[in-house]
Amino acid sequence: xxxxxxxxxxxxxxxxxxxxxxxxxxxxxxxxxxxxxxxxxxxxxxxxxxxxxxxxxxxxxxxxxxxxxxxxxxxxxxxxxxxxxxxxxxxxxxxxxxxxxxxxxxxxxxxxxxxxxxxxxxxxxxxxxxxxxxxxxxxxxxxxxxxxxxxxxxxxxxxxxxxxxxxxxxxxxxxxxxxxxxxxxxxxxxxxxxxxxxxxxxxxxxxxxxxxxxxxxxxxxxxxxxxxxxxxxxxxxxxxxxxxxxxxxxxxxxxxxxxxxxxxxxxxxxxxxxxxxxxxxxxxxxxxxxxxxxxxxxxxxxxxxxxxxxxxxxxxxxxxxxxxxxxxxxxxxxxxxxxxxxxxxxxxxxxxxxxxxxxxxxxxxxxxxxxxxxxxxxxxxxxxxxxxxxxxxxxxxxxxxxxxxxxxxxxxxxxxxxxxxxxxxxxxxxxxxxxxxxxxxxxxxxxxxxxxxxxxxxxxxxxxxxxxxxxxxxxxxxxxxxxxxxx
Numbered sequence: 221x222x223x224x225x226x227x228x229x230x231x232x233x234x235x236x237x238x239x240x241x242x243x244x245x246x247x248x249x250x251x252x253x254x255x256x257x258x259x260x261x262x263x264x265x266x267x268x269x270x271x272x273x274x275x276x277x278x279x280x281x282x283x284x285x286x287x288x289x290x291x292x293x294x295x296x297x298x299x300x301x302x303x304x305x306x307x308x309x310x311x312x313x314x315x316x317x318x319x320x321x322x323x324x325x326x327x328x329x330x331x332x333x334x335x336x337x338x339x340x341x342x343x344x345x346x347x348x349x350x351x352x353x354x355x356x357x358x359x360x361x362x363x364x365x366x367x368x369x370x371x372x373x374x375x376x377x378x379x380x381x382x383x384x385x386x387x388x389x390x391x392x393x394x395x396x397x398x399x400x401x402x403x404x405x406x407x408x409x410x411x412x413x414x415x416x417x418x419x420x421x422x423x424x425x426x427x428x429x430x431x432x433x434x435x436x437x438x439x440x441x442x443x444x445x446x447x448x449x450x451x452x453x454x455x456x457x458x459x460x461x462x463x464x465x466x467x468x469x470x471x472x473x474x475x476x477x478x479x480x481x482x483x484x485x486x487x488x489x490x491x492x493x494x495x496x497x498x499x500x501x502x503x504x505x506x507x508x509x510x511x512x513x514x515x516x517x518x519x520x521x522x523x524x525x526x527x528x529x530x531x532x533x534x535x536x537x538x539x540x541x542x543x544x545x546x547x548x549x550x551x552x553x554x555x556x557x558x559x560x561x562x563x564x565x566x567x568x569x570x571x572x573x574x575x576x577x578x579x580x581x582x583x584x585x586x587x588x589x590x591x592x593x594x595x596x597x598x599x600x601x602x603x604x605x606x607x608x609x610x611x612x613x614x615x616x617x618x619x620x621x622x623x624x625x626x627x628x629x630x631x632x633x634x635x636x637x638x639x640x641x642x643x644x645x646x647x648x649x650x651x652x653x654x655x656x657x658x659x660x661x662x663x664x665x666x667x668x669x670x671x672x673x674x675x676x677x678x679x680x681x682x683x684x685x686x687x688x689x690x691x692x693x694x695x696x697x698x699x700x701x702x703x704x705x706x707x
Contacts, residue, residue, distance in 0.1 A: 222384050222393060227375070228407035229255040231700055232395055234380040234448065235416030236260075237267030237441075238276070238686050239670030241363040242693025243413045243700075244372050245320065250701045254372045255406060257397050259379035259416070259443045264560060266360050267417045268440035268642050268671065269686060273554045274359040275333070277687030278313040278324070279344040285310055287341030289675070296461075296677035301651040306675055309691030314348060316694065322362050324348040335514050335681045347683045356552060357559060359686070378404060379447060383412065383666065385455045391664040391706060392455065409707060411665040411700030414655070415693065418643030418671045419446030420465070429462040429645060434531055436468060436638040439555040442478040444642070448672040452647035455666065458658040460648040461677045466685075467516035467640025468529050470498065472548070474577055477563060479556040480639040482549045483535060485622075486510070494541025495626035497605050498636060500530035503588060503597035505605070508614070510621035515680045516640065524679055533636040534591050536602070538626045542569060547578070547634065579633045587631045602626050642685065646673030653696035665703060667696035 230252035233244045244254045258265050279285035285307035289298070314324045326348050334345045351358030367374065375397070382396040384405070394407040419425040420438040422445045427434060438444070449459070471480035485496045486509060498509045506528055507518075517524040537547075548565040552558040565572065572578050581587035584602050585595035606625040608614045614623070647655045647668055654662035655673070669692035671685055 221386065222405060224405060225394065225407040226404045227255055228394075228409065229253040229373070230408070230410045230705065231413060231697065232257065232406050232408035233413045233415055234395060235267060235414065235670070235672075236265045236367070236374055237269040237415065237417065237670065238363055238689035239415035239693045241367050242690045243415055243669055243697045245366050245370065246694045246697035247701050248370050248372055250697065252410065252701045256367070256372060256374045257378050257380045257395060257406065258374055258376050259447070260376065260441070262376045264443070265374070265376065266364065266441070267444060269363065269689070270357055270360045271440055271554055271556045271559045272641065272686060273683070274349045274357065275347040275683035275686065276313060276349070276359065276690060277310060277681060277683040278346050278348050279307065279310040280346055281344055282307045282311055284341040284344035288339060288344050288681070291339035291341065292336065292676065292679040292681060294678045296464075298675055298677055299651070302675060305651040305695060306688065306691060309695060310687050313687055313690045316690065317350070317362070320366055322350050324350060333682055336679060345681060375399070380416065380451060381447070383451050383455050389664065390456070392666040393706065408665065409705040410703040411667055413696045413700055414448040414452060414647070414666070414668040414672055415670050415689070416448040416672055417441065417444035418465075418646060419449055420444050420640055420643050422446040425449070430465055430643070431463055432526055433468060433529060433638045436640055437471070437473040437480050438641065439471065439480045439482065439557070439639055440641045441556060448668070449646050452655055452666070452668070455663055456657050457647035457655050457663060459645060459673075461674060462645030464644040464677055465516070465640050466642050466644070466680055468527055468638035469513065469516060469640070470529065470533060470636040471639035472577065472634055473637040473639070474575075477557060477561060479561065480637065481557055481563075482555060483634065483636070484545070484547055484549045485535060485537060485541065487549050492541060492544035493624065494544055495538045495605070495609070495624045496541055496622060497536050497601070497626065499534050499536060499593065499598065499601055501532055501593065503593035504601050505616060506530055508617040508619040510619055515682065517679060529638040531638065534593070535634040535636050536587070536626065537632050539628055539630055539632075542632045547572070577634065580630050582630050584631055587633055591633050591635075642671045644671060644674040644676045644680070646671070649673050649692070652699045653692050654699065665700070665706070667700050669693040669696045
């Protein structure tokens with residue numbers, strides 16, 4: 221038994237994003253005292269919620285939502301009890317936020333953004349945000365305000381590191397956190413709710429769990445390193461959905477910046493002049509570079525699989541494309557690099573060329589040598605692409621956008637890495653948001669919400685993670701607050 225406690229509250233929430241907000245505000249409204257432990261410094265809290273597209277899912281009917289989520293899970297089935305609770309709670313997101321003074325607004329009418337319109341129940345999808353303008357963290361600012369206008373203590377730069385468990389009853393009594401290099405013991409009289417996101421910045425977990433990628437980098441919060449997964453595993457938690465993630469896409473990652481850069485050339489709607497292709501380590505193309513994935517998934521033989529990303533990958537552009545404007549899409553609609561880091565990319569790409577982020581050569585053969593691929597193979601790849609452009613048909617991969625030849629040099633290459641916003645896997649939870657053991661029994665007084673052990677096992681509906689954060693954050697708080705205080 222832990223004898224000394226530095227902090228205490230009825231409910232201890234680990235992580236201050238959408239899920240942490242929903243859990244802490246709900247617990248407070250039910251009369252509980254709440255402490256939030258947050259890894260990031262003040263001003264960088266919010267997890268992926270802060271830099272996501274700011275939409276959250278509110279479903280139109282329970283019946284349709286059940287059908288849609290069941291179809292999204294496909295062969296990776298989720299218990300019907302979980303699907304039922306998800307559907308019921310997702311229908312209440314707008315009502316709940318409105319009751320707290322929010323201003324939910326649908327992007328457009330009728331509903332848009334249905335990711336898989338061919339699946340049953342897809343018409344349940346309604347994507348909302350808060351505030352007058354989509355993007356720019358407006359929904360996050362609402363969530364932040366809902367916490368800060370209440371007496372909910374947020375301990376910044378105080379990440380949870382371990383759960384404190386009773387030796388005999390196996391109840392979770394609190395959290396060992398770290399602050400300024402020293403342990404901080406935080407008592408949870410009723411329960412602990414883990415809302416600290418996934419493992420998108422933990423390369424060892426990525427290699428172990430994500431299919432087909434030797435490494436992957438995030439466009440979201442750099443603070444999500446799988447802490448909640450290791451904490452929960454250490455007290456006996458089961459894991460689920462560890463192979464599912466919102467990706468991959470292709471993006472630039474450099475050591476100087478913590479998160480990825482979205483390249484204009486790969487953006488679905490951008491069509492600057494000049495030619496562009498992406499090749500793998502063999503110097504050959506491997507996909508339609510302009511294909512719009514569904515959060516990283518593409519159709520393969522009747523199933524949806526992650527986009528193939530043979531590493532290293534290289535974006536190849538000619539001088540016309542390079543000179544058309546910045547290769548980086550700096551518009552601050554979403555992404556940590558755009559919204560928090562606010563890196564200023566040079567208008568003519570010269571600064572990034574000087575840094576070595578972009579490589580240049582006078583010929584395709586010379587460029588091939590710089591990126592360590594066979595010059596003859598890369599020359600043949602470019603020749604095939606230029607022939608496809610002349611014919612107006614990409615026989616290899618069916619690309620239809622930006623069908624421009626790679627023409628006059630010099631030529632340029634940018635290394636692309638697999639990128640994602642978030643992972644979905646983590647400790648398995650039940651319909652009460654309790655974290656469970658491999659035998660399905662709950663670990664007493666331990667709950668979770670959000671991307672840490674998300675319900676999404678296979679396909680993902682955009683804005684669904686934020687919607688789920690709100691839904692299961694409320695469920696977790698209600699069940700945790702209902703517990704009798706252990707001391």
